[in-house]
């Protein structure tokens with residue numbers, strides 16, 4: 267019998283590009299507050315962060331009566347937003363099953379006045395509307411079940427604590443008695459499932475991850491397994507939460523992301539992204555071949571917050587007009603992103619996703635193919651002038667863009683689009699050098715979504731080949747990864763950036779974290795000023811002069827930027 271490969275399973279998923287994530291559970295009722303105390307951080311972590319005892323958290327189930335829940339309305343919204351798959355928390359870390367689980371009495375049908383199985387209703391609604399039904403399932407963390415990672419236990423002082431160091435045999439028993447029966451139910455009782463979204467593989471062995479993956483495939487051969495099943499044994503990879511790709515990524519990846527700063531509903535979180543930001547993030551993901559899994563957190567009543575609905579409808583309207591550049595597209599063939607926006611490709615087409623519409627001429631550098639034609643999506647009657655000389659393609663476009671946000675120019679080329687494999691500076695534009703585009707020398711790990719380089723000592727380096735168009739003085743900024751909560755992971759480090767014989771060094775890292783920003787941030791630190799002496803192809807290199815010995819994850823570099831000095 268033919269065994270399905272990951273590539274075959276991924277076919278629909280690559281086409282899809284955009285999905286809906288739904289975080290819904292008992293935490294949605296608490297909405298970020300427990301006994302007058304507000305939770306710091308994401309809403310669905312309230313039991314963990316406020317150390318709520320199991321017996322007390324269990325009581326919340328009695329209040330779960332989402333009478334306004336309407337599966338079809340959720341599926342309809344996903345469809346209207348242009349999302350092709352829907353992933354909902356069948357069980358999150360709190361261990362509560364949002365489905366009718368014969369094996370696990372801690373579930374919505376047994377414990378709540380609601381008594382219905384919303385997963386069944388959603389699966390039917392999704393099937394009806396042509397959306398792939400998928401489940402999130404927390405396979406490692408279970409704060410409720412015996413043996414689960416982070417299981418709540420009472421301490422001698424009467425307070426509780428979440429235990430992550432489980433005896434291995436307890437964890438195995440939990441996998442056998444809780445996780446596998448649940449997976450079997452989810453993959454037997456709800457029709458074809460597009461993917462199982464596992465998360466936070468704490469304390470799981472490679473064998474256990476592989477066993478879960480194989481178990482899923484045995485039950486439903488076409489069901490994808492997310493990378494967070496652990497040890498990189500899933501069908502595709504998961505970037506960090508809200509981690510957006512910079513530069514290219516190899517293989518199949520997805521970015522799970524929020525609309526505000528939480529996944530599970532929090533009544534005080536009104537920090538919504540704008541439509542423009544969302545479209546730009548979607549476009550950026552597509553330009554790297556990365557899927558965008560965008561979250562909504564319905565309320566205890568079963569209602570998706572109105573700001574989320576409004577935002578998603580607007581993204582959907584944009585996709586209605588410009589979706590040909592997104593659905594079924596592949597990553598940009600260009601080495602670096604153009605300053606005006608992003609690029610995707612499909613067959614012999616290049617799609618230029620233009621955020622900063624130029625006055626008159628749009629330049630694209632490094633294309634190797636001959637351009638056959640170009641048109642502006644939404645302006646079929648407008649003629650686009652085409653000029654190709656050296657490494658530069660110039661398109662002449664009218665002064666006003668068809669969209670307020672990102673506008674699309676469709677360019678047909680001879681053959682499959684190909685581009686030069688180095689960074690090309692655009693006129694006097696800043697030079698952006700994400701680590702994903704660099705050449706690594708020495709021991710540098712890649713963590714998170716691989717777009718972050720982990721430097722543990724001073725021997726390694728990363729270099730980029732850059733075609734310089736404008737010599738002169740440049741201000742250098744380094745982008746590092748920071749985390750407000752796990753602040754022991756990162757630190758402050760001294761790096762040196764070399765351009766030819768010139769160099770500049772400075773301290774980068776947590777010192778520049780935005781205290782008002784999200785919990786995970788890309789931190790921008792000023793390194794200093796450097797002279798880039800000559801036009802033409804050059805090597806720009808970054809080395810670490812000093813690594814903060816207190817930082818457990820070393821120097822988490824994401825890239826450097828050189829901007830012409832004013």
Ligand code: H79
Pocket residue numbers: 308310311430465466468507522529
């Ligand atoms: O479902 C959403 C979040 O609840 C979940 N992922 C998205 C999609 C998530 N967000 N943050 N985390 C999980 C934090 C994970 C923290 C961990 Fe640890 C660090 C898990 C393992 C190491 C610290 C130590 C917390 C638990 C053990």
